[in-house]
């Protein structure tokens with residue numbers, strides 16, 4: 001029925017000779033637009049709505065410097081993040097995140113690579129990490145995930161807690177009773193510059209940060225401050241380090257060479273403290 005309706009006017013009305021010419025000129029353009037496009041990152045499962053203006057902008061600098069025609073060869077990157085204390089400039093969070101003042105290995109720092117072009121469509125395994133509310137704290141306090149991952153919030157305390165954020169594309173606020181839980185899907189990558197800040201409306205001191213990346217090269221350091229990235233496409237990257245709870249931030253450029261393991265130890269100091277409160 002639909003076909004009949006569409007064809008009817010063309011069959012009935014006699015067109016002038018130049019009508020065919022016009023059709024011949026217009027149709028190739030239309031058919032080009034209607035051709036199926038190759039699958040993009042956004043169309044893959046677990047990678048919906050991967051947009052990150054800031055990361056795209058920041059990554060452009062490193063990407064532009066990378067030579068054209070590079071291969072898909074990979075290398076590794078590993079190292080340790082340290083914090084060098086300065087008695088004259090006390091960092092009030094040091095006792096929570098530094099186990100040894102003499103060596104300074106920094107825990108709970110987020111480290112990540114940044115290069116929008118090189119890090120497109122990297123394979124990753126979806127995960128469902130848990131953030132527990134225990135002793136009036138979010139544990140872990142800092143989390144890094146891949147876009148499309150779900151985070152399960154639980155409550156091990158005997159009081160009513162809440163999980164809320166005003167950040168991201170779908171802010172939420174959910175009360176969680178004892179032994180209750182709430183699962184949230186994170187559908188947009190904010191990268192290193194735009195974490196999702198989590199709080200509890202009942203207890204103002206409770207806080208947590210969730211960093212959402214559009215690639216798998218991110219890590220939250222443990223007590224030994226170490227990190228390791230395998231199978232990284234060779235090229236030049238920005239290497240970002242952020243400690244949201246301690247309000248530290250720095251970055252530097254790193255080059256991954258094919259078949260090689262690049263060692264990178266980074267030492268932060270009071271010079272890397274950001275202005276304002278975390």
Ligand SMILES: [Cu+2]
Nearest residue numbers: 161162200203
């Ligand atoms: Cu609470």
